[in-house]
């Protein structure tokens with residue numbers, strides 16, 4: 347038996363914490379970890395408004411996010427390249443669930459952006475991609491498949507607001523014209 351429509355509705359975060367009897371405990375867990383050599387350089391690049399990739403000296407693949415070793419050739423990679431940031435939408439999904447797992451009235455569109463890595467070995471850019479929010483794309487364009495292949499560019503936060511994380515890019519938005 348399948349249930350087509352579950353009874354009730356999703357609770358909003360504020361509603362959940364207002365429930366009587368609910369233990370309001372927020373663990374103060376703090377973590378610290380090292381992003382590693384390649385990822386650290388990538389994150390510093392974001393703070394400067396640059397998308398950095400690393401190129402394999404053997405096969406020419408450009409990796410974004412960068413890695414220390416080429417997974418095909420098993421060699422260390424040290425040649426850094428700055429990508430233009432433009433790319434095309436490879437996959438997209440209309441999400442009604444927020445990062446806090448709340449149901450949203452207005453959906454957010456997220457997807458994988460295949461980044462341009464011009465001048466490098468053909469096919470290499472298949473390893474240059476980021477999962478991010480997509481702005482200025484209509485849900486119906488995702489549902490119809492029109493969004494796939496659309497040209498996009500990063501919308502950067504102002505330099506003073508950047509922290510060296512992936513959210514230094516607000517979203518990817520269509521390239522005008």
Ligand SMILES: [Zn+2]
Pocket residue numbers: 402403404405406407416417418419420
């Ligand atoms: Zn390689």
